[in-house]
Amino acid sequence: MSGCPRCEKKQLRVEHKGYENNQLVWTIYYCHSCSFSWRDTEPETTIVHQKRDSFFRVEMDRKEKYPIVLPPGLI
Ligand SMILES: [Zn+2]
Numbered sequence: 001m002s003g004c005p006r007c008e009k010k011q012l013r014v015e016h017k018g019y020e021n022n023q024l025v026w027t028i029y030y031c032h033s034c035s036f037s038w039r040d041t042e043p044e045t046t047i048v049h050q051k052r053d054s055f056f057r058v059e060m061d062r063k064e065k066y067p068i069v070l071p072p073g074l075i
Helices: none
Strands: 012-020 023-031 037-039
Touching: none
Parallel strands: none
Antiparallel strands: 012 023, 023 037
């Protein structure tokens, strides 16, 4: 995994690994930078930053683009 599909940062961790008959079949990653998580078996339009729709990308260095942050519990 080269970077987060949403923000391209490299601070990732493995959340879960899925096994079937002792074979690894999927891995879920988590991004410490933007809190996105994804499974490595999702479509490339979801998990490859360059193929992801720009509307669903996040520019962490331009936080002024996202003026509304909902506090936890309001959703
Ligand atoms: Zn991210």
